[in-house]
Amino acid sequence: MGSDMAEMHSSPHLKSSKLETPVAVEMVKVNKWFGDFHVLRDIDLKVMGGERIVICGPSGSGKSTMIRCINRLEEHQSGRIVVDGVELSNDLKRIDEVRREVGMVFQHFNLFPHLTVLQNCTLAPIWVRKMPKKQAEEVALAYLARVKIPEQAGKYPGQLSGGQQQRVAIARALCMSPKIMLFDEPTSALDPEMVKEVLDTMVALAEDGMTMLVVTHEMGFAREVANRIVFMDDGQIVEANAPREFFAHPQHERTKLFLSQILR
């Protein structure tokens, strides 16, 4: 990891953006429904800058929906969500503003298959940040080097393995120099052999001080990286705690059951 950090700091373009406010994300009494189904119930969550939150819970518990609300891929119906001082409302301009500063990595990568790896990474910096093409390419190559696949820059996503695609997706998000990174089950669609390369990339990112919200079932990663683990069930936050306490002394019955299912 040390060499990564050195690489990172030696490159002039790779500087992580500073948050405007000490609080990165604040959710207050957030509620959301899909039709009649109450997916998020009174969610209260405050994430400080530089914090690394792992969100876990059974499927259907609303954890993906919750982080998708942070960059407004899902709309919440009541409550407040403030991202780095900007409250999410129906104002499309503000939403794009927030999305520019919040990177997201998806379960199924969502790379653009008609563009090369390099073009995937430079698209948003060129069109959204109005960065000159040459500079955008330099930045992209630096981040591709950081996720250890600079040699794949000219290939199309379809020619890469799942793990490589997910690392490209991480590089693509980083190219926008986001202040916050959201990960929505980044390793769930990968072959077991490729999970580690993606997790290593995320660990390196965490060591650089990135504010991260990660939905994952990788408890090893949670234990190693998270400041706080948030356990969700039935659209509610059931328990949140530091990893050591969370694993050693789960308080809620539901948490105990969940942990007994996945840790054996």
Add this chain to the structure above:
Amino acid sequence: MTMAEGDLAVTELHFVRDRAIAPKPPPAAMTGAFGWVRANLLSTPFNIGLTLAIVLLLAWAIPELIKFLLVDAVWSGTDRDACREIVQHREIGACWPFVWERLPYFVYGSYPIPQRWRVDAFFAMLAVGVAWMLWLEAPRRGLGAFYFFIVLPLASFILLHGFPLIGLPVVDTVLWGGVLVTIVVASVGIVLSLPLGILLALGRRSSMPTVNLMSTLFIEFVRGVPLITVLFMASVMLPLFVPQEYEPDKLLRALIGIALFASAYMAEVVRAGLQAIPKGQFEGAMALGLGYRQRMRLVILPQALKITIPNIVNTYIGLFKDTTLVFIVGIFDFLRTIEVARIDPKWATPVTSTTGYAVAAMFYLAFCYGMSRYARAMEARLARGDGQ
């Protein structure tokens, strides 16, 4: 004993490969011409029957065609006597002198003879533009697009319609005809229907109720009405509502009618493509902060249009052949000029009509097959690009 070993009669539980198996070439029956014939023509009894039937059909049709078009054909002559069995005392095939003589009419219609160089110039300019656009490795394609979409339409209008200030007398569109009209109508339809269709498709998928409703109404109305009705409406109904001095040109009305008609079909083709794009692509683009237009232009449409190429070309081919319907409103397209020429008493023979229709068939086939081949090449190229 563990569960894995169990009570099964495992013959060899422990195995370690000591040398790798080198790849060998496939069996001869799979490769070469023989392999190809076996795999593609004679793979199943049904396939064998089909191959036989097609071979028989071709064996019957091709000699007949060659006989009519070449062997028995008449190659020279000045009037109908050259192509009459009673006069020539032999079996008569295609009457080519009829085609040679009327060829200028088939190409230009009644466009005044001294002004026909203008049509030739238009064809040449169009050919340059089309080649520039279709040849993907061509130099300066940005300039090519500017030429094709801005310069060419203006220059064509000035050339064909006329501009007395620079010494080009006005040629009324009533005199236009033949290949000229077919090409003009088809090009305008082809060039306008795709962008209009894309806008309508995006409109129909829009979450804004007004835009959505208007697009849907337009598409459903135009699709629900035959093209002939649209053309009739444009040429017969419109003059009833518009004062005569503002009445648009007849050809222009047909052009607009066809372009709008084709764009409604195109809209549904493009919409199908948009629907095939996974939701993740929209979300991936959104999460990067791309706005609606950037999302559509940079991420969604390139993929949607790529998968709809076969259908877009299908619509284009249909449109190209539908241009023949403009004869309904009294415009002399290519097919109509053949219709007129074939009943000319000067060339009245039993083979005149057949010859004329054979020429029409070859003309439409050449254009439509050309479009189809180009689309196939595009698809292959794009598939290569994706590495999939």
